[in-house]
Amino acid sequence: MTLKEHKKHAKLAKPVTGNFGRNEWAILGGPCTVIKLLAHEVIGALSPAYKCAYADTSHNDDITLVPGRLTNGAMLDYTDQINYQQYNFQNPVMHYQLKQQFANADLILVNGNHQPAKAQVVIIDINKRASLQKRVEQLTNVELFLLADNSDELFDFIQEAIPHWQQIPICRLSDRDMTIAFFETKLKQARPVLNGLVLAGGQSLRMGFDKGNVNWHGKPQRYHMADMLKPFCKDVFISCRAAQRGEIDSQYPVLEDTFTGLGPFGAILSAFRENPDSAWLVIACDLPLMDEATLRNLVAWRNSSSIATAYHSPVTDFPEPLIAIWEPKSYPVLLSFLAQGNSCPRKVLINTDINLLNAPDPEALTNVNTPDDLEKIKKVLHQKTAAN
Template sequence: MQKKHQKHTKLIRRENDIFAPNEIAILGTKCSIIAGFVQKMSKKLQKKAKTAYFDASHNNEIQAPILDNFTAHHSGNLNINATHKLNEYNERIRFADYDLVFINGNHYKGAKQILILDNEKEASVLKRLDQLDRIQFIVKLNNDSNYFDFLVAKYPTIKNLRCYHIDDVDAISKHIDNLIQEKIAPVQGVVLAGGKSSRMGKDKTILNYHGKSQIEHTVSILEDNLLTTFVSVATNQQLENFETIQDKFVNLGSFGAICSAFQHDPNKAWLVLATDVPFVDDKLIKLLLKHRNPQKIATAIKGKSKQFVEPLIAIYEPKAYPVLLSYLAQGYSCPRKVLINSDVEIIEVDDDLIRNINTPKEFQNAINDLKKQSNV
C-alpha cells in the first residue's frame, strides 16, 4: 500500500473550543440581560479564574478606523479601536490566556451553552435551535418561564438538566466554576538534562549528592509526587531507563526545553526542574504543587533575598506556551525574562533551598552541607 503523503508536520494541538480553550455561550434572552448575567458571574469568579466576554457591536453605523488606536491607562486598562476581521485561529491566540470566555450566543456560536428561558424570546431560540448541542444547564428568567415545545421535541432530555432561577447567582457561579475546574490541565514533570555542564567539567546529571545520580534523584522526587515525568534531552542525546523529550528548539537551552515539552503535549502544565539544584526536596515540590495557580501563566519559586524568580523550578501552564513563542518571535530566549514580565504566582523560600551548583568547588561545598543536614 502506498504511503499517504503528508505535506505538514503533524503536531499535537492545544484543545480548543471554537474561539477559546474554554468557552460558553449564553443565549435565549435579550443581549442586555446576557451582559448583566456575565457581569454578575465574572464578579463572583474574579478571584478564581480569568474570564473574558466576547460580544458583538449593535452599532450599525460604525466604520473601520483610519488607523488602529491603542489607548493605555495607568490603571492597567487598554482600549483598542482597530480594524479586525473575525478569525477563529487568531481569536484562539487572543483568548489563550483566559480560563473561560463568555460568548453572547445571540451573535456567535459557542462550543458549550447556557440557555436562559425567556418567554418573550421563543422565536430567537427557535432560530438558534441547532446551536444548542451542548447545553450545560438551564436558567429561568422568571418563575413562569417555559420549556418551548420545539426544545423538548429536539432535545427530549432537556428537562433533566440542572435548572436555576436567574437570581441564584451563588449557585450558578459555583456551577460555572466547576466547568472551569474541569478544564484545568493536569501537571506533568520535565527534568532538564540537556545542558553542556561546561563549568563543572563533567555532566552535572551524573553527580551523586543523595546516593544515586542527580538525574535519578530529581526524577524520583517528581514521580514520588505522582507526576508523570520526562527527561528533556538535547538533539541526538540518548538516555536509557527514562521517558525522554528531545529538544526540538535547538541551541535555545532551557527555553527550548520548555517549548519542546509543550510541543510534546500542549494540553498539560509542566513542572520544570533543573538537575543542578540538589537542595530541592520533596517538601519544596509539594509546596510548589500546593500553591499552583492556574489563573497565572506560571507558578514559580523565588529566593527570599533574590530579585527574580527561578524559571527552572516552576510550573508552566498551557497558556504560557503562546507567551513563550511570542518572546521567541521577538528574539528572546530567556524563560526568566518571560516570567518577570508576565502574570506569575510567586512562592518565596529560603535561598539555600534553591542554590544551583555549577563548579567543582560548589559541588564539594554542597556535599559537605548535605552531610551536615543529614547529621542534624
C-alpha cells in the same frame, strides 16, 4: 511514495479550545440586555480569583463613528487609558488572532445570540422562543438551563434536539448564586493536569561532565529528581537532547528537545509541543539540596490562573524559572517571546503575570554548575547527614 503517503505538514498536538479559548460558554435564549447583565454579575463574582473575558457583537455599527486614526487610514489605533488599554482595528480580526487575544482568560462568556462557543448556557424565555428555535443547531454542548420568570419547563423542540436534556442541570435565571456556583465548579474541574519535566539536556560545559549523572542521593541525579516529582505529578518525563536518549534508563519516560539550541527555554517549549493542555512542573537536574517540602509548597500554592508559579531566588533577586510550574497559557507567551528574539525563561517570568512565592528553605534552590560548586555542596550534604 504515493500522494496518500505524502504528509505536507508536521502533526502537532493542538490545544483543546473553542472559538475564543479553553473555557468558554455561549449564553443564549434571552434578550441581549439580560445576557449582558448575567455575564456582568458572573464576572464580578469570579474575577477576584479568575481572569474573565466577554465577547459580544454590537447592534449599532451603522451609527458608530470609526474611532481615532482609523478614519485616516491607520490599521491599528492603541490608546493607553487611565484604567485600561484600548485597541481598535481597521481590518477584520482573524480567527487565530482572536484566540491569541483570549489565550490568558480562564473564563470566557459569549453573547450566544450573536456568536457560538464550545459550550452553551441556555435561557428559557417564552418571549424569545422563536429566536432560540432558529439557533437550535448551535446547541451542541448545553451544560446549564436557566428558566426565566415566565417559564417553568423546557420547550418541546429543546427536548427533541437534546435527548439527554434530563441530565442537564436546571435552575432559575434569577438564582444568581447557583449560576455563579455552576461556573466556579466548572473552572475548578478544568484545572490543567500537572506533569513533571526534569531538565537533563544541558551539555554541562562548566562542570566538565554530565551533571545529571552525579550521584548525590544513591542514584544519578536526573532519576532522583524524577522520583521526587512523581508524588506531585500525573506523569514525569526526563528532558534530553536526541543524542542522549539511549543513555536514559528505560524506566523513565523521555521527552526529546524539539526546539533545539535554546537550552531550558527550548525544553519547556518542547514539553508544551508534546502536550499543550498540561501544566508542567519544570525542575533542573542540578539541584542537589531540593527537598519534598519545597516541591509540596510550590504545588500547594499553585495558581493556575497565572502564567506560572515560581519561587523568588534570593541569589538573583528574580523569579527562578527552573523550579516552577508553567501553566498551559504560558505556551503562546513563550512563543511570542521567542518570536521577538528572547529565549530566557526568567525574562518571561519577570515580564508576565506570575504567582511568586518565597521558598520555605532558600538553600533548596542552590544549583551546581562548576567543580567548585560540587565540592561545596558535598560538604553541605555531609553536614546534613551527620546532623541526622
